[in-house]
Amino acid sequence: MNRRFCIPLFGLLLGILLGLLVRFEIPAVYARYLSVAVLAALDSSFGGLRALIERSFSSRIFLSGFVSNTILAALITFLGDRMGVNLYLAAVVAFGVRLFQNLAAIRRLLIK
Amino acid sequence: MLPQQPRRVRPSSSSARHRRNRALTTTSLFICLGVLGFLVVVLMRTQGALGNDLQARSVDELGRLVGMLSQEVDRLQQEETDLTIKAIGSHYELRSDTEVVTRELETLKALEVLVGAVPSRGDGVRLLIGDSENHLSSYEMCLIINELRSAGAEAIVMNGRRIDYDSGIGGKPGRLALQDSPLVTPLVVEVVGDREALLSAVKMPGGLVSMLSQLPGVEIDVETAADISVPPRSYGLRTFDYAVPID
Structure with a gap:
C-alpha cells in the first residue's frame, strides 16, 4: 500500500488506540454535539481520501474543511437546541449524503 | 584556474514544494484521522456510558x-x-x-x-300437670303442645321424653301414650324458650292454665326452670323418600 495511505491510516489507528487507552469521556450534554461533529469529521476525512486518490488533495482545503465543518456542525446543533429546531438534522442529512457520495467515488476510483 | 568544484545539484523549487506538499498532506491526514479516531472512540464510550441518560436527549x-x-x-x-x-x-x-x-x-x-339430632339445653318453664280423674285426653295433650309452640317453645320435653315434629300422642284418657310409650300422670312438661313469654302465654286468661283448670281433677302448676336438658331424638332421624327440597 502506498505510503500516502499508510501514514494516515496509522494516524487513525493511533487515535483509536489513544482513545482506548485514555479513559476520557465528555459530559452528557455535549454528547449530541460531538456526534454531529464526528459525522462532519468523517465526511471531511472521506473527502480528503477521495481528493488524495484523485491527486487533487490540498492540505489547506482539507484542514480548513475538517475544522470548520466539525465546529459548524456542533454549532448548528447547539443553535438548533437553543431555538427549539432540530437543525442538527440538516447537518446529519448534508454530511450523510456527502459521506456516501465520497464513499461511492472512492470505490469507483479504487476499482478503476 | 581553480579546479572546478563539482556543482551541487540543488533540488528544483517545484520538487521541493512537491515534497513539502506531500509531507504536509500526510501530516494533515495523519493528525486529522488520528483526531477522528480518538473522537469516535470517545463518542462511543460516552454513548455507551450514557445509555438512557435523559441529559443526552x-x-x-x-x-x-x-x-x-x-x-x-x-x-x-x-x-x-x-x-x-x-x-x-x-x-x-x-x-x-x-x-x-x-x-x-x-x-x-x-x-x-x-x-332432635343433638341434645340441647336451655332455660324455660316447667309445667306440672296432675290428672287425678283421668280427664286428660290426647286432644288436651295436643292442645298443650300447640299452645306451648305458639308461645315460642323451642323444645318440649314431656316426662323426660322429647316431643319431636313427628311425635304422636294417642290413647284413651288415663292411658295416654307418646309414640307408643305410656304417659303417666302427673305430667312433667319442660319447655325451653323465653320464660316471660311462655309464662304470660300459659297464664293469660283463656290460656292453657285456665283452660286445663276447668277440667275436673286437673291441676296445673307453672314455674320457671333453669338449664332444662332436652334429650335427642331416641329413634333416629327420619329419612325422606318422597319429599325433596326445592332449590
Whole structure:
C-alpha cells in the first residue's frame, strides 16, 4: 500500500488506540454535539481520501474543511437546541449524503 | 584556474514544494484521522456510558418520552383502579361467602335442635300437670303442645321424653301414650324458650292454665326452670323418600 495511505491510516489507528487507552469521556450534554461533529469529521476525512486518490488533495482545503465543518456542525446543533429546531438534522442529512457520495467515488476510483 | 568544484545539484523549487506538499498532506491526514479516531472512540464510550441518560436527549425526544410516560401513568392508574375494584369485589364476595356459610351453619344447628339430632339445653318453664280423674285426653295433650309452640317453645320435653315434629300422642284418657310409650300422670312438661313469654302465654286468661283448670281433677302448676336438658331424638332421624327440597 502506498505510503500516502499508510501514514494516515496509522494516524487513525493511533487515535483509536489513544482513545482506548485514555479513559476520557465528555459530559452528557455535549454528547449530541460531538456526534454531529464526528459525522462532519468523517465526511471531511472521506473527502480528503477521495481528493488524495484523485491527486487533487490540498492540505489547506482539507484542514480548513475538517475544522470548520466539525465546529459548524456542533454549532448548528447547539443553535438548533437553543431555538427549539432540530437543525442538527440538516447537518446529519448534508454530511450523510456527502459521506456516501465520497464513499461511492472512492470505490469507483479504487476499482478503476 | 581553480579546479572546478563539482556543482551541487540543488533540488528544483517545484520538487521541493512537491515534497513539502506531500509531507504536509500526510501530516494533515495523519493528525486529522488520528483526531477522528480518538473522537469516535470517545463518542462511543460516552454513548455507551450514557445509555438512557435523559441529559443526552433532545427536547423533542424528552417531550415524546414525557408523553409516553404520561400515557403509561394513565394506563397504570386505570389498571390500579380496576384492580382495586376487583379486590373490593373479591373482598365483599369473600365476606358474602363467609356470611352464607355462617348462616348455613346456624341454620344447620337450629335444624339439629329442631329435629332432635343433638341434645340441647336451655332455660324455660316447667309445667306440672296432675290428672287425678283421668280427664286428660290426647286432644288436651295436643292442645298443650300447640299452645306451648305458639308461645315460642323451642323444645318440649314431656316426662323426660322429647316431643319431636313427628311425635304422636294417642290413647284413651288415663292411658295416654307418646309414640307408643305410656304417659303417666302427673305430667312433667319442660319447655325451653323465653320464660316471660311462655309464662304470660300459659297464664293469660283463656290460656292453657285456665283452660286445663276447668277440667275436673286437673291441676296445673307453672314455674320457671333453669338449664332444662332436652334429650335427642331416641329413634333416629327420619329419612325422606318422597319429599325433596326445592332449590
